[in-house]
Structures are given as C-alpha cells and as structure tokens.
Amino acid sequence: MSDRQRALIVDDEPDIRELLEITLGRMKLDTRSARNLKEARDWLAREPFDLCLTDMRLPDGNGMELVQHIQLRHPQLPVAMITAYGSLDTAINALKAGAFDFVTKPVDLARLRELVASALRLRAPAREEAPVDNRLIGDSxxxxxxxxxxxxxxxxxxxxxxxxxxxxxxxxxxxxxxxxxxxxxxxxxxxxxxxxxxxxxxxxxxxxxxxxxxxxxxxxxxxxxxxxxxxxxxxxxxxxxxxxxxxxxxxxxxxxxxxxxxxxxxxxxxxxxxxxxxxxxxxxxxxxxxxxxxxxxxxxxxxVPPLRERREDIPTLAEITLRRLGESSGLPPARLTEEALEKLKNYRFPGNVRELENMLERAYTLCEDDLIQARDLRLADAPGAGEGGEASLASIDNLEDYLEDLERKLIMQALEETRWNRTAAAQRLGLTFRSMRYRLKKLGID
Incomplete structure (x- = not known):
C-alpha cells in the first residue's frame, strides 16, 4: 500500500463495500475490505489503519464484537458503525462500546464524508497526545x-x-x-x-x-x-x-x-x-x-467531582486565583496565612470552585499588607460553616436579623452560581419567580 491514509471496510454486502471503496478512494484513501469478522481481524493484525467502517450484522458475528476488539487491541483507531435505518438503540450501544460515530443505511454519502474527515483529524500527528490544559487545575x-x-x-x-x-x-x-x-x-x-x-x-x-x-x-x-x-x-x-x-x-x-x-x-x-x-x-x-x-x-x-472531594487541590486553586487577581488589578498577589488555608481546606464549598474564587476575591479586597487572614474569608458567616451546618446560639443577637442575613447570603450565592439569572436562581432555591422578586425587593438586592 502507498503512504496515503488507510481505511478498513467490513461488510458482507458487495454493493455496499464497492460504494464505500469508491467514496473513500475519491477522498484519497487506500482501502482494504473484509466480508466478516475473521477477515477484519486478520487485516488488523497485518496492517496499520487510520479508520475502520464496519456493518453491524456480519456472517460470523456482529460489528459490536469488532468495536470491542479494536478498543482492546487498537485503541487509537477510530471505528464507525454502519447500522440499519431506525436502529437507534444499536447505534447508541455502539457509541457506548467505544465507536467513534455511526452512519445509517441507506448510506448518505455527504454524511459519510463528514464522518471520515472527522475521524481522520483524530489521527493527525498533532493530536496524538493532547497537551495538558492549564485551565483544569489540580493534581488530585x-x-x-x-x-x-x-x-x-x-x-x-x-x-x-x-x-x-x-x-x-x-x-x-x-x-x-x-x-x-x-x-x-x-x-x-x-x-x-x-x-x-x-x-x-x-x-x-x-x-x-x-x-x-x-x-x-x-x-x-x-x-x-x-x-x-x-x-x-x-x-x-x-x-x-x-x-x-x-x-x-x-x-x-x-x-x-x-x-x-x-x-x-x-x-x-x-x-x-x-x-x-x-x-x-x-x-x-x-x-x-x-x-x-x-x-x-x-x-x-x-x-465532575465537587471541590470537597479533592481538597488537596485547594492550595493550588487558591494560589492561581490570587495570582490572577493581582495581575488584573496591577498589584502584588496576596498570600494566605496557614490558618486561612486550613479554614478553606475544612470548608464544604457548596458552590465549589466558583464559590472559592468569589470568596478569595472578597478577601483580596479586605486584606491588609497582601496577607489574607482567616477572618478576611468570613467563613463564620457562610451558610454551612458551623459544625453540622448549624448556627451557634451564642452568635445570634437577634433572630430576625440573623435569618434575614442568612436569607440574603443564600440568595446572593444562588444568583452568583446562576450568573445573576433570577429565574434560574429562583428554581435553585425552590421559589416562584414572584416570591423571588418580593425577596429581592425586601432585602434591597438589585
């Protein structure tokens, strides 16, 4: 075979094989054809391929077995399933088993060409190994x-x-x-x-x-x-x-x-x-x-794991967030005291990474000498910060004021988590939109 990209076609119908061979040939691919599972496995053992197209129904088994074989022996090889029209469950099972995509019979050639082009982009050298992305922070x-x-x-x-x-x-x-x-x-x-x-x-x-x-x-x-x-x-x-x-x-x-x-x-x-x-x-x-x-x-x-399941990532997340805050304000980045960092590690973070970032941004504006103390985090005021999420009676002077303050904090948290979408925040809190609008007016939240 030449240095062109290669495709393996597996189908027991000669007309379908010929159609696929012609279509892929016009896309400058070299092709090999197999009529059953055994021939397909033999080709895979002898030659490297960039793409495999397989029918679901084969004389000596089914395409799902070939998908599983490729996943085990050739995990970098994209394999697409050819299914009968209307066999959506079969296509979904193929995707779950590891198939790259599927195409239905009668084969739509425009759809087939799109599928082949996408599969071949996966085999491009630049994508052999995806670079580590620095936006997904943490090594837990x-x-x-x-x-x-x-x-x-x-x-x-x-x-x-x-x-x-x-x-x-x-x-x-x-x-x-x-x-x-x-x-x-x-x-x-x-x-x-x-x-x-x-x-x-x-x-x-x-x-x-x-x-x-x-x-x-x-x-x-x-x-x-x-x-x-x-x-x-x-x-x-x-x-x-x-x-x-x-x-x-x-x-x-x-x-x-x-x-x-x-x-x-x-x-x-x-x-x-x-x-x-x-x-x-x-x-x-x-x-x-x-x-x-x-x-x-x-x-x-x-x-996606919540932050409380990867507490060991909190110091790194905090450091990077504070560095970014410093760069955006043109000031030196603030540092956390050991006590403040310990407080963060022991907090449950119901709002996860977004809540951590918002908390550090508030603390950054409150701290002195670029050093964030535990008190700057205001964790004592945060919902769920107490033992078992309960408030200490000694910390309450006026129940009405305390409940109003807690209500304000929870509404603000819901608004922040939903990017100030009031309808979504109301749903998050189990409120009607009318009730949410009343509370926002009562608490003076604009």
Missing amino acids: PPMRTLRKQIAKLARSQAPVYISGESGSGKELVARLIHEQGPRAAHSFVPVNCGAIPSELMESEFFGHRKGSFTGAIEDKQGLFQAANGGTLFLDEVADLPLPMQVKLLRAIQEKAVRAVGGQQEITVDVRILSATHKDLAAEVAAGRFRQDLYYRLNVIELR
Missing part, C-alpha cells in the same frame, strides 16, 4: 481521572451528559472535550437553557425567517446552525420545558432543523454535550424530563 486522583476521561471522550462523537454540582466546572469540561477532539476548528456554542424565555426557545435553537412573527424583522440563525460542524453545549438542560424537549429530540435524531416560518429542513452536523446540576434521572422519574431525550443525551455520563 479525581482530577487525573477526569483528564483521562476527557481525552477519551474527545475522540468520540457520542453525546455526553456532564453531571456535577453548580460551580464545579462543567462548562470548562465541555470546552476541553470539544477542543481536544476533531471538531476543535469549528464553533463551541454554549447555551444556558434556563436563561431563554420559553416563547423564544424555538427561535433561539432553530432560527427564524423574516416576518414569521411580530418582531422578526430579519432572518436569524439559530444555535444549531451556529454550531454546525462543531459542538452545542446545553447547560442546565433540565430547565427545558416539555414542548421544547420534543423538538430538541427530533432535531438530534434527524440531524436537521427547521427555522420558525421556514419551509425546508436544514441538515446540521452538531455534537451535543449537556449538563445540569439537577439529578436528571430524578427529573425523568418525576415526569419533568422526557425519558427518550434523557437516553439520547445520556449516551455517556461524565461526572
């Missing part, structure tokens, strides 16, 4: 595991559901999966599903045509079109209303969207990553989230 065992999982998931096109508490870094994890994968040259489009008014959701996701509704003064591109070729990150996906969940499911399954007021569907090539701080399985059980959409989004789940 949970963080080392997380980095390995990100690197592995970046090689796939499977939808990933990123679970984790507010402030733990779910969007950063999603960005790293995108940037380390074959879609890195295209857009990463994040969207907070809880921040879009329900009446505008369809227009935001799918776009609209001029004149399709009052205020539509020009054509507008939707988020799916903006992310075409790249990644769409659905943050707080549990906040999507049920009618929008139906439309989102269809867009993901059909890989096509129709703008509001539009007549034709537009094909889109988008990888979906999603996240929420809620328990999505519990939302399904409660009837607030569609089970079919849950299974479509949660092909692979990636859990």
Whole structure:
C-alpha cells in the first residue's frame, strides 16, 4: 500500500463495500475490505489503519464484537458503525462500546464524508497526545481521572451528559472535550437553557425567517446552525420545558432543523454535550424530563467531582486565583496565612470552585499588607460553616436579623452560581419567580 491514509471496510454486502471503496478512494484513501469478522481481524493484525467502517450484522458475528476488539487491541483507531435505518438503540450501544460515530443505511454519502474527515483529524500527528490544559487545575486522583476521561471522550462523537454540582466546572469540561477532539476548528456554542424565555426557545435553537412573527424583522440563525460542524453545549438542560424537549429530540435524531416560518429542513452536523446540576434521572422519574431525550443525551455520563472531594487541590486553586487577581488589578498577589488555608481546606464549598474564587476575591479586597487572614474569608458567616451546618446560639443577637442575613447570603450565592439569572436562581432555591422578586425587593438586592 502507498503512504496515503488507510481505511478498513467490513461488510458482507458487495454493493455496499464497492460504494464505500469508491467514496473513500475519491477522498484519497487506500482501502482494504473484509466480508466478516475473521477477515477484519486478520487485516488488523497485518496492517496499520487510520479508520475502520464496519456493518453491524456480519456472517460470523456482529460489528459490536469488532468495536470491542479494536478498543482492546487498537485503541487509537477510530471505528464507525454502519447500522440499519431506525436502529437507534444499536447505534447508541455502539457509541457506548467505544465507536467513534455511526452512519445509517441507506448510506448518505455527504454524511459519510463528514464522518471520515472527522475521524481522520483524530489521527493527525498533532493530536496524538493532547497537551495538558492549564485551565483544569489540580493534581488530585479525581482530577487525573477526569483528564483521562476527557481525552477519551474527545475522540468520540457520542453525546455526553456532564453531571456535577453548580460551580464545579462543567462548562470548562465541555470546552476541553470539544477542543481536544476533531471538531476543535469549528464553533463551541454554549447555551444556558434556563436563561431563554420559553416563547423564544424555538427561535433561539432553530432560527427564524423574516416576518414569521411580530418582531422578526430579519432572518436569524439559530444555535444549531451556529454550531454546525462543531459542538452545542446545553447547560442546565433540565430547565427545558416539555414542548421544547420534543423538538430538541427530533432535531438530534434527524440531524436537521427547521427555522420558525421556514419551509425546508436544514441538515446540521452538531455534537451535543449537556449538563445540569439537577439529578436528571430524578427529573425523568418525576415526569419533568422526557425519558427518550434523557437516553439520547445520556449516551455517556461524565461526572465532575465537587471541590470537597479533592481538597488537596485547594492550595493550588487558591494560589492561581490570587495570582490572577493581582495581575488584573496591577498589584502584588496576596498570600494566605496557614490558618486561612486550613479554614478553606475544612470548608464544604457548596458552590465549589466558583464559590472559592468569589470568596478569595472578597478577601483580596479586605486584606491588609497582601496577607489574607482567616477572618478576611468570613467563613463564620457562610451558610454551612458551623459544625453540622448549624448556627451557634451564642452568635445570634437577634433572630430576625440573623435569618434575614442568612436569607440574603443564600440568595446572593444562588444568583452568583446562576450568573445573576433570577429565574434560574429562583428554581435553585425552590421559589416562584414572584416570591423571588418580593425577596429581592425586601432585602434591597438589585
């Protein structure tokens, strides 16, 4: 064979093999063909390949066995599954087993060429080993595991559901999966599903045509079109209303969207990553989230550990945060006293890394002589800082004032965690929007 990139085609139908050989040949790839599992394994043992395309049904087994064989013996080789139209469960199982992507019969050649191009970008020398990203801070065992999982998931096109508490870094994890994968040259489009008014959701996701509704003064591109070729990150996906969940499911399954007021569907090539701080399985059980959409989004789940499970990373996180604060203000970075650092290590951080950063920013403005004392952290005032999260009776002079102060702190924390989205903050606290608006006015929070 020549020095051109090589593909292994595994299918027992001669017409399909010939179609794939011609298509890949026009893309300047050399190909080898196998009619069954045994021939495929023989080729893999004899020659190196840059891509493998395999049918699901084979005379002596199935494509899933080949996916598992490649995962074990040739983990750097992208393998794509060819499935019958409508066999979505089969495709999802293939992705879970480690397949890079899938294509359905009858084979759409444009879709096939996109898949092949993406797979070959994974084999480019520059991506053989992804560089360590300095935005994902920490060297604790949970963080080392997380980095390995990100690197592995970046090689796939499977939808990933990123679970984790507010402030733990779910969007950063999603960005790293995108940037380390074959879609890195295209857009990463994040969207907070809880921040879009329900009446505008369809227009935001799918776009609209001029004149399709009052205020539509020009054509507008939707988020799916903006992310075409790249990644769409659905943050707080549990906040999507049920009618929008139906439309989102269809867009993901059909890989096509129709703008509001539009007549034709537009094909889109988008990888979906999603996240929420809620328990999505519990939302399904409660009837607030569609089970079919849950299974479509949660092909692979990636859990981001909370800060309290990696306390050994707190000193490094604190040092880097304080250095950044110093650089942005043009002043020397502040240092933490041993007592202050010990206080941080023993705090539960319900708001995770975001809460740590906000806490250090406040302490940085309060400290003297560039030295942050334990009192500057104001941990004694923080919710959950006491033993078992309980307040000491000796520390309360007036119960009404104490409860009002605690209410203000919790509302401020919810607002910070939701980036001042009042609707999302109200949901976080289990309040109606009317009740939230009343409390903000009562407490003088603008």
